[in-house]
Amino acid sequence: MDAWWHEVWQTLQAEFNGIGDAQQVTQITLRLLFAALLGGILGFEREHKGKAAGVRTHMLVAMGAALFVLVPQISGAEADAMSRVVQGVIAGIGFLGAGTILKGKAQDAEENVKGLTTAAGLWMTAAIGVAAGMGKESTAVLSTVLALVVFSVMPRIVRLFEKP
Numbered sequence: 209m210d211a212w213w214h215e216v217w218q219t220l221q222a223e224f225n226g227i228g229d230a231q232q233v234t235q236i237t238l239r240l241l242f243a244a245l246l247g248g249i250l251g252f253e254r255e256h257k258g259k260a261a262g263v264r265t266h267m268l269v270a271m272g273a274a275l276f277v278l279v280p281q282i283s284g285a286e287a288d289a290m291s292r293v294v295q296g297v298i299a300g301i302g303f304l305g306a307g308t309i310l311k312g313k314a315q316d317a318e319e320n321v322k323g324l325t326t327a328a329g330l331w332m333t334a335a336i337g338v339a340a341g342m343g344k345e346s347t348a349v350l351s352t353v354l355a356l357v358v359f360s361v362m363p364r365i366v367r368l369f370e371k372p
Contacts (some may be wrong), residue, residue, distance in 0.1 A: 235279055235343075243274035243340035248334045253327060253359050261309055261326050266333045269304070273297050273334040281342065294338055301334040307333030312345045328353065 225235050247270025248263050255262030276297050280289055305327030339348035 235372030239341055240271050243270040243337040246336050250333050259326055269330055269333045270337035277338050277341040301331050305330045
């Protein structure tokens with residue numbers, strides 16, 4: 209039994225040798241949690257307004273985007289490789305966002321499109337996750353605040369100009 213456990217332990221150590229030291233694990237954990245927090249803030253705002261993509265969706269998008277840039281970054285990827293990773297995240301989130309867009313018919317026979325703001329919000333959330341994953345915390349926070357302004361303040365401003 210001891211030989212079996214020793215073999216399992218050695219296999220686990222070999223599999224997880226890329227984890228790194230405690231500082232690296234802490235950095236990864238904090239960046240992922242930070243991305244999740246910022247994504248959750250945007251998701252809470254959307255969920256509070258009854259939109260399809262809420263807290264969990266935004267948190268997962270932000271964490272996923274952060275993870276996609278964290279892994280190559282800690283593996284020592286060059287700038288050109290990181291650029292391709294970011295391009296892939298942008299394109300991938302575009303497909304996710306496209307799934308939130310619904311096209312219907314309005315009563316007056318004009319086309320009615322819904323979900324564009326949700327799609328754009330998911331795209332923005334991914335960008336915030338990328339910033340958090342790359343260690344650009346101030347950029348991620350500023351972007352989150354600006355996105356909240358767009359989500360919360362801009363509808364009020366638009367309503368002011370629409371009233372006769």
